[in-house]
Amino acid sequence: MNFGVSSSMDVAATSIPSLHFSFKSSAAILLQAPRCRNVCSVSLFSGFRRFGLRIISVKAEQYSSRVTDDDFIIEDVPHLTDFLPDLPSYQNPLKNSQAYAIVKETFVKPEDVVAQKIVVTKDSTRGVHFRRAGPREKVYFKPDEVRACVVTCGGLCPGINTVVREIVCGLNYMYGVNDILGIEGGYRGFYSKNTLTLTPKVVNNIHKHGGTYLRTSRGGHDTNKIVDNIQDRGINQVYIIGGDGTQRGAALIYQEIAKRGLQVAVAGIPKTIDNDIAVIDKSFGFDTAVEEAQRAINAAHVEVESVDNGVGIVKLMGRYSGFIATIATLASRDVDCCLIPESPFYLEGTGGLFEFIEQRLKENGHIVIVLAEGAGQDFIARDMHAAEEKDASGNRLLLDVGPWLSQKIKDHFTKVQKMAVNMKYIEVSTEKKKGREKKGRGGEEEHKVEKKENKGEERRGRRGKRRKQIFLRVFCPRSL
Numbered sequence: 156m157n158f159g160v161s162s163s164m165d166v167a168a169t170s171i172p173s174l175h176f177s178f179k180s181s182a183a184i185l186l187q188a189p190r191c192r193n194v195c196s197v198s199l200f201s202g203f204r205r206f207g208l209r210i211i212s213v214k215a216e217q218y219s220s221r222v223t224d225d226d227f228i229i230e231d232v233p234h235l236t237d238f239l240p241d242l243p244s245y246q247n248p249l250k251n252s253q254a255y256a257i258v259k260e261t262f263v264k265p266e267d268v269v270a271q272k273i274v275v276t277k278d279s280t281r282g283v284h285f286r287r288a289g290p291r292e293k294v295y296f297k298p299d300e301v302r303a304c305v306v307t308c309g310g311l312c313p314g315i316n317t318v319v320r321e322i323v324c325g326l327n328y329m330y331g332v333n334d335i336l337g338i339e340g341g342y343r344g345f346y347s348k349n350t351l352t353l354t355p356k357v358v359n360n361i362h363k364h365g366g367t368y369l370r371t372s373r374g375g376h377d378t379n380k381i382v383d384n385i386q387d388r389g390i391n392q393v394y395i396i397g398g399d400g401t402q403r404g405a406a407l408i409y410q411e412i413a414k415r416g417l418q419v420a421v422a423g424i425p426k427t428i429d430n431d432i433a434v435i436d437k438s439f440g441f442d443t444a445v446e447e448a449q450r451a452i453n454a455a456h457v458e459v460e461s462v463d464n465g466v467g468i469v470k471l472m473g474r475y476s477g478f479i480a481t482i483a484t485l486a487s488r489d490v491d492c493c494l495i496p497e498s499p500f501y502l503e504g505t506g507g508l509f510e511f512i513e514q515r516l517k518e519n520g521h522i523v524i525v526l527a528e529g530a531g532q533d534f535i536a537r538d539m540h541a542a543e544e545k546d547a548s549g550n551r552l553l554l555d556v557g558p559w560l561s562q563k564i565k566d567h568f569t570k571v572q573k574m575a576v577n578m579k580y581i582e583v584s585t586e587k588k589k590g591r592e593k594k595g596r597g598g599e600e601e602h603k604v605e606k607k608e609n610k611g612e613e614r615r616g617r618r619g620k621r622r623k624q625i626f627l628r629v630f631c632p633r634s635l
């Protein structure tokens with residue numbers, strides 16, 4: 156998928172790409188940004204095989220992997236015609252659109268694929284490929300027979316409302332679909348809540364707000380009840396926006412639909428702020444996160460530049476991947492060192508972080524270090540002799556690299572090097588807004604210097620609840 160939500164903080168995209176729905180591929184939405192290298196899919200009612208750097212185990216039967224004689228592998232998206240082979244097809248309504256009629260190559264060819272590996276050698280095998288998403292010349296629904304629904308599940312991410320808006324407007328303006336329902340409150344909303352009617356007018360301004368207009372939920376759901384509900388309501392297109400958990404759920408919904416032989420298309424739209432999905436150009440929300448991260452880096456830089464031996468540490472999102480940290484680092488030009496989960500680091504000795512900090516302080520008088528949340532986890536665990544803990548979903552609980560590293564640097568320079576350093580610790584996190592100033596871990600003062608909409612702006616939801624947001628806070632620990 157390529158969803159060019161612009162980097163504006165308020166997720167009000169300035170250059171929303173055109174959004175194409177292909178009814179040919181039941182899971183194909185092409186969100187095609189200008190200048191994109193290639194376009195890949197929202198593909199996923201078959202589930203993600205690879206979700207960025209996190210490999211998700213998806214049962215083999217959930218998607219079809221075809222290997223040809225010359226090692227050309229295609230991880231294909233299942234199609235309605237796989238289980239309904241006699242479905243009639245129709246000309247894509249885009250053919251009649253003024254905007255598209257004159258464009259050559261408007262449609263994606265059925266045989267178009269995107270290669271997983273771009274860098275190859277002369278002797279490389281042809282390797283893994285994914286079906287390219289995008290509008291097909293033939294579609295499998297007549298516009299006036301479509302009853303679509305949109306649901307948002309799991310965690311928040313900047314840009315969700317923009318995606319909802321684009322689905323509704325794209326379906327309506329480009330494909331002539333007039334019957335679109337919003338499912339409220341995530342998967343469970345299918346059977347526990349009434350639906351909303353979504354029209355371009357209803358969604359006109361939702362992209363200017365954070366969070367999700369449709370609301371969301373976590374925790375389990377009942378796949379059979381969802382499919383019963385889809386059947387009862389006569390829904391035949393299901394658009395599911397969410398992260399890896401959500402996409403696993405979407406795969407099961409698709410399987411149940413296929414088992415019942417229903418003419419219902421399921422499209423999974425991957426949501427992650429981290430941009431750690433390898434085969435798409437960019438995940439929506441990523442740019443906003445990077446922009447917010449740069450504000451934190453800038454704040455740290457201003458602080459440490461103004462003092463002697465200033466050491467600024469900025470902790471950013473990124474449990475398993477360092478894309479936000481890396482891109483924010485590259486964009487800001489004020490960062491001396493960027494630590495990410497993919498790349499181990501060490502502190503002492505030649506080539507260690509302490510040596511580097513000392514060098515930069517001597518040369519420049521200050522240093523800015525950026526940390527992704529998941530950086531150095533194994534190293535910290537060894538250092539703290541911490542046992543691995545997991546959350547309710549089985550995810551490894553992260554050790555807090557920010558305060559740990561701050562303390563290590565402080566100890567090293569004050570106790571070992573006998574050199575006073577001025578520390579400034581800034582954290583950009585995705586937390587529930589507590590609505591009050593809170594004390595830092597060691598009882599130290601914590602100043603929130605900035606509160607900014609991101610994973611949901613600071614506002615009350617429609618039910619009066621606080622939305623999740625990214626906010627930036629600066630710790631000024633007295634002890635450091």
Ligand SMILES: Nc1ncnc2c1ncn2[C@@H]1O[C@H](COP(=O)(O)OP(=O)(O)O)[C@@H](O)[C@H]1O
Pocket residue numbers: 308309310341342372373374375376397398399400401402403404405407
């Ligand atoms: N392994 C799974 N199989 C089926 N459904 C799942 C699975 N994991 C999560 N879900 C469903 O997806 C929803 C969102 O998942 P969650 O992990 O909370 O967020 P995210 O999609 O952002 O990763 C949950 O409410 C749950 O109903």
Ligand SMILES: O=P(O)(O)OC[C@H]1O[C@](O)(COP(=O)(O)O)[C@@H](O)[C@@H]1O
Pocket residue numbers: 310311312398426427428429472473474475528584585586
């Ligand atoms: O505060 P939370 O909800 O646990 O989220 C924090 C983590 O989630 C992420 O934002 C990724 O979540 P998504 O992939 O769902 O967007 C990580 O970068 C971050 O480490």
